[in-house]
Amino acid sequence: MSNRTMHATNGTVDRRTDTDGTTVLELDGVDKSYGSERVIEELSLSVEEGEILTLLGPSGCGKTTTLRLIAGLERPDAGTVVLNDATVSGTDRFVAPEDRGVGVVFQEFALFPHLTAAENVGFGLEGWSDEDRKARVDELLDLVGLEAQGDSYPDELSGGQQQRVALARSLAPEPEVLLLDEPFSNLDVDLRVQMREEVRSIIKKTGVTAVSVTHDQEEAMSVSDRVAVMNDGRIEQVGDPEQVFQQPESRFVAGFLGHASFLPGYVHGGEVTTGLGPIPQSQINGLASTYDRTRIDVLVRPDDIKAMPVDGDAADGRIVSRRYLGPTILYEVRLDDETSVQCMHNHDESIPLDTRVRVELDSDHELAWFPGDQRPAEVSDSR
Amino acid sequence: MAADHHTVDDGGEGLPLPTTIASGAVAAAVLLPLVWLVRTALNVGLDGAIAISTRPATVQVFLNSAALVVVVTAASVLIGVPFAYLTVRTDLPFRRGVTVAVSLPLVIPSYIGAFAFVSAFGPQGAFQRLLAPLGVERLPDIYGFTGAALVITLYTYPYVFITTRAALKSLDTTLIDAARTLDHGRWRAFRRVTVPQIRPAVTAGSLLVALYTLSDFGTPAIMQFDAFTRVIYVEFTSFGRDVASLLSLQLVAVTLLILGLESHVRGNEPLHAGQQGGRTGGTVRLGPWKYVAFAACLAVAGLALLVPLGILLTWLARGGAEVGNALAFRSEYAINSVGVAVGAALVATVVGLPVAYLAAGYRSRLADAFERATYVGYAVPGVVLGLALVYLGTSYARPFYQTVYLLVAAYVIRFLPQAVGSMRASFLRVNPALPEAARTLGRTSFGAFRAVTLPLIAPGLLGGAALVFLTTMKELPATLLLRPSGFKTLVTHIWTATESGYYGHAAVPALILLGVSGLSMLVILSQEGYDVK
Numbered sequence: 001m002s003n004r005t006m007h008a009t010n011g012t013v014d015r016r017t018d019t020d021g022t023t024v025l026e027l028d029g030v031d032k033s034y035g036s037e038r039v040i041e042e043l044s045l046s047v048e049e050g051e052i053l054t055l056l057g058p059s060g061c062g063k064t065t066t067l068r069l070i071a072g073l074e075r076p077d078a079g080t081v082v083l084n085d086a087t088v089s090g091t092d093r094f095v096a097p098e099d100r101g102v103g104v105v106f107q108e109f110a111l112f113p114h115l116t117a118a119e120n121v122g123f124g125l126e127g128w129s130d131e132d133r134k135a136r137v138d139e140l141l142d143l144v145g146l147e148a149q150g151d152s153y154p155d156e157l158s159g160g161q162q163q164r165v166a167l168a169r170s171l172a173p174e175p176e177v178l179l180l181d182e183p184f185s186n187l188d189v190d191l192r193v194q195m196r197e198e199v200r201s202i203i204k205k206t207g208v209t210a211v212s213v214t215h216d217q218e219e220a221m222s223v224s225d226r227v228a229v230m231n232d233g234r235i236e237q238v239g240d241p242e243q244v245f246q247q248p249e250s251r252f253v254a255g256f257l258g259h260a261s262f263l264p265g266y267v268h269g270g271e272v273t274t275g276l277g278p279i280p281q282s283q284i285n286g287l288a289s290t291y292d293r294t295r296i297d298v299l300v301r302p303d304d305i306k307a308m309p310v311d312g313d314a315a316d317g318r319i320v321s322r323r324y325l326g327p328t329i330l331y332e333v334r335l336d337d338e339t340s341v342q343c344m345h346n347h348d349e350s351i352p353l354d355t356r357v358r359v360e361l362d363s364d365h366e367l368a369w370f371p372g373d374q375r376p377a378e379v380s381d382s383r
Numbered sequence: 384m385a386a387d388h389h390t391v392d393d394g395g396e397g398l399p400l401p402t403t404i405a406s407g408a409v410a411a412a413v414l415l416p417l418v419w420l421v422r423t424a425l426n427v428g429l430d431g432a433i434a435i436s437t438r439p440a441t442v443q444v445f446l447n448s449a450a451l452v453v454v455v456t457a458a459s460v461l462i463g464v465p466f467a468y469l470t471v472r473t474d475l476p477f478r479r480g481v482t483v484a485v486s487l488p489l490v491i492p493s494y495i496g497a498f499a500f501v502s503a504f505g506p507q508g509a510f511q512r513l514l515a516p517l518g519v520e521r522l523p524d525i526y527g528f529t530g531a532a533l534v535i536t537l538y539t540y541p542y543v544f545i546t547t548r549a550a551l552k553s554l555d556t557t558l559i560d561a562a563r564t565l566d567h568g569r570w571r572a573f574r575r576v577t578v579p580q581i582r583p584a585v586t587a588g589s590l591l592v593a594l595y596t597l598s599d600f601g602t603p604a605i606m607q608f609d610a611f612t613r614v615i616y617v618e619f620t621s622f623g624r625d626v627a628s629l630l631s632l633q634l635v636a637v638t639l640l641i642l643g644l645e646s647h648v649r650g651n652e653p654l655h656a657g658q659q660g661g662r663t664g665g666t667v668r669l670g671p672w673k674y675v676a677f678a679a680c681l682a683v684a685g686l687a688l689l690v691p692l693g694i695l696l697t698w699l700a701r702g703g704a705e706v707g708n709a710l711a712f713r714s715e716y717a718i719n720s721v722g723v724a725v726g727a728a729l730v731a732t733v734v735g736l737p738v739a740y741l742a743a744g745y746r747s748r749l750a751d752a753f754e755r756a757t758y759v760g761y762a763v764p765g766v767v768l769g770l771a772l773v774y775l776g777t778s779y780a781r782p783f784y785q786t787v788y789l790l791v792a793a794y795v796i797r798f799l800p801q802a803v804g805s806m807r808a809s810f811l812r813v814n815p816a817l818p819e820a821a822r823t824l825g826r827t828s829f830g831a832f833r834a835v836t837l838p839l840i841a842p843g844l845l846g847g848a849a850l851v852f853l854t855t856m857k858e859l860p861a862t863l864l865l866r867p868s869g870f871k872t873l874v875t876h877i878w879t880a881t882e883s884g885y886y887g888h889a890a891v892p893a894l895i896l897l898g899v900s901g902l903s904m905l906v907i908l909s910q911e912g913y914d915v916k
Contacts, residue, residue, distance in 0.1 A: 073819055097822040098830075104823040110816035114838045123834075124824030173825060 021048035024209045025070065025177050030079035030089075032065055039065045041233040042079070047177070052203060052210045056220040057230035058256065063213045066230070067179050070211065071104050072097035084176055103170030103208075105180040109162045111154040117141070117165045118150035124173040140168040143202060159187050163195055171206055178203065180212040184219060196223050217257045221245065229253045247285055247368050254299050254368065259330070261341040262297040264372060272298060275316060275335035276305070276359050285366035295372030302344035304363040307333050307351065315356035317341075322353065333359055398745055399828075405737040407749075410756035413796050416771035417635075417759065423774045424628040435629050445633065448597060448610045451532060452641070455596045456589050458536040462683060463543025464585060469676050471551040473667045481680045482548070488687035489541040490900045492857050494601020495893045497534045498877070499691035500525060501605055502698075502886045509694060531606040537687040539595050543588035550584030551577075569667070582648075590645040597638060598764030600860035605881055611637075612766045612860065619770060619864070628774070631767040638762055695897075698890035712876065712891045720856050720872040723787060727794035728802075728852040732844055734795060735802040742803070743810030757803050760796035768797055769864030776865075785867045793861040798854050802847035809843025810836075846906055853903030857896055 025047040032040040039062045047053050055063040068074040070081060072088065072095060081089035083102070088095040103124075111120050118137050125133045141147050144164035154162055163183065170178060183199065184192045200223050203210050214220050220227050221241040228238040229252075237249045248254035251262070265274035267287065272279045281287055284298065307319065317335040329345050341359060351357065427435070435441060469475045470482045488496075503509045504525045525533075554577065562572040603610035611634040618627040669676060735757070741747075742754035760768060772793050776784035783789045813836055821831035859874050866875060873892035880889040 071819075071823055073822070096827070097819070098825045098827055100823075102823055104820065106816045106820055108814065108816060110814060110820040112817060112820075112835055123821065126825060169820075169824065 021050060023047070024049045024084060025211070026080075026082040027066070027070070028080050028082070030066075030069060030081065031077045032062075032069060032074060033077055039233055040069070040076070043233070043235060044079075045228060045235060045238070047209060047211055049209055050207050051225040052200065052212065052223060053226045053228060054212045054214060054220040054224035055228050055230055055235075056214055056217060056256075059215055061230045062233040063215075063230050064181055067104075067181055067211065067213050070177070071102050071179055072100050101173070101176040103173065103175035103178045105163075105166045105170050105178070105183050107182045108186055109154075109166040111162055111165055111169070113154050116151050116153055117146060117157065117161075120154070120165055121168045121172050123169060136172060140172050143171075143205070144168045160191050160195055163187065163199075167199060167202060171202075171208065175208065178208045178210040180210060182214055183212060184214070184216070192219070199223070221257075229256060231256070246365060248299065251297075251370055254370075259302045259342050259344075261300050261302070261339075262370070263300050263341060264337075264339055265296055265298050267291050267294055267296055272296065274298060275337040275339050276341075276361060277316070279361060279367070283361075283363075283366055284369050287369060291371065297370045297372050299368040299370070300341060300361070300363075302330055302342045304361060304367065305341060305343045305359050306345070306362045307331055307343050307357040307359050309351055309355050310358045311356065315358050317357055317359055319351055319353050319355050319357060322351070333357060335359065398741065398747055398750060402737045402741055403749070406741045406753045409734050409738055409799075410753040413757055413760050413799065416768060416775050416796065417763065419775040419778075420628055420631055420635075420767065420771035423624070424632050427625045427629060431625065432629055435626055436633070441626075441630070441633075444609055444611055444614050444630065445637075447528070447608065448634075448637065451528065451535070451603075451608070451610055452593050452596045454532045455535045455539065456593045458532070459540035459543045459592045460585060460589055462536070462540040463588060464547050464581075466540075466680055466683075467544050467547035467551055469680065471548055473669050473673065473676070475669065475673055475680075476677050481677065481684075484684040484688070485544055485680055486541050487684065488538050489545075490897070490904045491538055491687070491691055492601070492859075492896060492900060493535055493538040493595075493599055494605060494859055495695075495877070495896060496538050496687070496691055497530070497602040497605040498881045498886060498889060498893070499694040500530060500534050501881075503690050503694050504530075509697065526607045528608055531603050531608040531610070534602050534606065535596050535599060537683070539592045540683075542591040542595070543585060546584040546588035546591075547581055550581040554580050586645055586648050590641065593641050593645075594638065594762065597634065597641065598766075600764070600766050601878075612764060615766050615770065616860065616863070619773075624774075627770060631770055634764055634767055638764070642762065691893075691897075694886075695890050695894050698887040699894065701887060712888060713871075716871050716873050716876050716892060717895060719870060720874070723791055723794065723872065724852045724855040726787070726791045727798065727855040728848040730791060731795045731799050731802040731851045732806070732848045735799055735806055735847070736844075738799075739803045739806035739810055743807045744815070754803065754807070757799045761798070761800040763797075764860070765797060765858060766860040766864070768793060769861035772796075772861070773864055785865075787867060787870070790862065790865045790867070790870075793865050794851070794855045794858060797858065797861060798851045801850040801854065805843050805847030805850060806840060809840040809846075812843075813839045846909070849906045850903060853899050853906065856899045857903075 023046045025045075027043055027045045030040055030043045031038070043062075043066060045053075045066075055066055057063045065074060069076050069089065070083075075094055076089050079089075080087050080091075083100060086095075087093050088100050111117075112123065115123065118141065121140050122133050122137045125136060128136065137150070138147070141150055144167055146161060146164055146168070149157060149161060149165075152161075154165070157165065163186075167183075180199075184195055187195055196219060212220075212223060224241060226238060227241050227244050229236045229244060231252045237244055237253045239247075244253060245257050248257065248260075251260075254260040254262075263274050263276065265272040265279065267281070270281045272281060272284060272287075279298065287296070307317070317333040319331055320334045320340070321332040323330040323332075324347070327347055329347055329350065331343050331345060331351065333341050333343060335341065343359065345351075424432070466485050470478050470485070475481060501508065505511070506524060558576050558580070559572050562576045563569070567575065598612065599610075600612040600616065602608075603613040604616065607613075611630055615627050615630045615634070618624075618630065738753055738757055741750040763771075772789060773784075776789050780789070783792075817835050817839070818828075818831040821835045822828065826834060857874065859878065862872060862874055863878060866872070871879075873896055876892050877889040877896070880886060
């Protein structure tokens with residue numbers, strides 16, 4: 001891991017620009033182990049009022065455990081969780097989940113099967129007068145567009161409707177923070193995209209602060225104000241979606257968010273010499289002069305480069321595989337220096353296997369890079 | 384969010400304290416009587432123990448019981464496995480009806496079967512009287528080993544039948560197809576593919592048969608066959624406490640031996656097939672043999688079902704007024720039976736709840752150990768448990784000895800696993816995210832349990848309680864040993880009637896018990912979703 005990425009691993013870096021909001025939730029140095037397995041390591045994170053933050057990572061990275069720690073369904077081994085300036089998990093303090101004021105939308109929705117939709121929504125309103133409770137339940141069913149389904153039992157509702165009841169139920173007691181655990185993973189693909197939009201707009205309408213968890217980068221990008229990428233119990237990077245996608249601070253983040261090829265290069269004289277030819281240093285994001293005369297890896301996404309069939313010396317690589325993805329085709333090109341890069345083409349631009357090609361950079365944004373001396377043994381391509 | 388929750392490695396750390404204490408107390412209470420039995424036996428001293436254990440009479444009892452277990456288990460496998468194969472895999476006529484008929488003997492408590500067989504096939508029983516016009520003066524003796532083995536086999540082979548059927552049904556027949564494409568004949572394919580796959584199920588069924596045979600009290604007693612249970616009871620009632628307790632320990636040792644043997648035979652082969660929902664088609668055509676097979680199934684089921692029903696109904700029709708009022712049936716017996724059974728069901732449910740909760744919700748060795756401990760009462764024969772409680776009662780709980788409370792305690796210890804098992808299964812069906820959701824919505828952990836978990840496990844709670852109720856109604860040996868003097872129930876009445884040879888007086892309570900058994904079978908079936916297709 002490079003010195004550039006080191007400082008991001010403890011998650012304290014918050015590159016968000018509009019920081020005028022107040023912090024609602026703060027995790028500081030949180031640790032959690034199950035037996036000898038350390039699931040969360042020194043995790044720190046702060047969430048501001050009214051934002052939707054998504055914890056994004058592969059399965060087993062500790063994101064759901066983080067959510068459970070915030071909800072009070074697990075106790076941290078070390079570190080603190082602060083909710084609205086009050087410590088809810090700390091060295092000698094632990095506030096039970098029922099006293100925290102957090103709402104949770106569970107992965108399988110966890111609707112109480114023996115209660116109707118309206119009873120589910122009203123479940124958290126214990127101690128309210130009948131009148132107030134009924135009004136609140138109606139208000140929420142209205143908000144999620146289920147006015148007519150109040151008397152239905154969960155098994156009579158469709159997946160999307162169950163999702164809405166779960167959301168309404170967790171919002172009913174007006175929680176300080178709303179937690180969503182893989183909220184869309186139980187839905188069909190078509191419904192998933194539609195519900196993302198809906199859930200985001202409902203959350204924004206109520207103004208509640210939300211922390212969501214997912215392994216789906218597209219979902220994270222489209223739903224969240226900020227994304228925190230997690231790996232192996234730690235946060236690798238926090239930032240708004242564009243930032244995290246375009247300027248990943250670690251190879252893991254680069255690989256986890258979309259296809260990534262790492263193009264080895266040598267920095268010299270205002271240029272980076274690569275297998276695709278020279279790239280002007282100005283096109284590489286924040287490449288400091290201290291890296292002059294060193295080897296680096298430039299991150300290229302498949303849509304950043306194009307391969308064109310050419311003859312003879314003009315070619316610098318060869319098509320070794322093609323994956324037909326419907327609207328697009330993903331080609332893998334083995335460059336003459338033995339590095340592989342992936343490039344995305346329209347489905348009508350068909351190039352046969354083994355064709356000699358010339359790969360050209362076709363990008364109007366700055367490219368990210370990583371110092372070359374700490375190249376991981378295995379380049380991750382988790383897509 | 385619920386996938387990896389509540390894993391407690393070892394020790395008790397992380398378990399909820401009150402539940403753990405309650406659960407531990409239950410486990411201790413179940414184990415206590417057995418500890419007491421060991422103490423009583425130790426009082427005999429080593430020399431005395433060796434003297435009693437090695438005398439010819441004791442060795443003979445051991446050999447008797449061993450022979451009975453071996454013969455009954457073998458016979459059950461020989462009947463149960465072919466019947467299972469016939470009803471699952473072949474074109475047997477009326478497969479569904481045959482399956483029900485062949486399973487039904489399980490409903491009849493073996494001691495009722497035994498007394499029916501004695502009164503039917505006894506030297507001068509009903510059958511002899513039927514044959515008398517043909518000049519048959521006496522039938523061959525049914526008492527002793529033959530009768531005991533025959534009766535227990537007839538009423539326990541369905542254990543093997545049912546477990547084997549389940550295994551055969553889940554067996555992926557493409558495996559057999561595969562073997563046959565690899566040049567195996569039907570018989571070789573059966574031996575090399577089917578047998579290894581169903582062996583764990585056959586073994587499990589055989590275990591049930593063996594344990595039942597070993598612990599059965601009523602049948603050997605009625606058949607006057609000196610198995611462990613009968614001799615223990617006889618010794619106890621003739622003040623041979625030392626002998627009774629030593630024999631009890633030997634019986635427990637044999638039980639443990641069988642349990643050990645079973646896990647050895649079953650092996651650790653994982654069962655892969657059936658889980659991916661393989662194809663289960665391809666019936667074997669029997670040709671004309673199917674009528675032979677059909678007749679065999681009906682013969683066995685008919686013998687087991689029609690003899691007791693016929694005898695009981697005959698007695699009922701004839702009335703039993705020959706011996707005055709002393710043995711006449713009184714409704715008070717039924718009320719007593721129901722009373723203690725309701726008590727046992729309620730106590731077992733309340734007491735089993737923390738054990739089941741802990742075992743279902745936490746993967747912890749301590750929780751597992753507590754749950755296992757509650758199963759001890761199930762594995763220990765009723766006569767041994769009764770004896771252990773007699774010793775404990777007379778020495779330490781004098782005020783409780785010969786009271787209904789001690790009797791109910793015995794039932795609870797014996798049948799607790801039925802309640803725990805049923806409740807545990809329903810706890811496992813409750814998504815752990817549900818109580819968690821309730822907590823995040825402002826309920827305390829107890830509040831969440833009451834508002835969410837309890838309504839969801841209610842059917843399992845009821846099912847478990849019903850099972851305890853019904854099995855308690857039928858329980859014989861512990862009832863005989865522990866009932867307060869003058870306290871009569873349906874089973875003690877049957878016992879008295881058969882002991883004194885006035886079988887007719889047992890007809891009404893025996894028919895009631897058959898009804899009760901039928902009901903308990905229905906409960907089991909509805910709980911496990913057993914289907915006869």
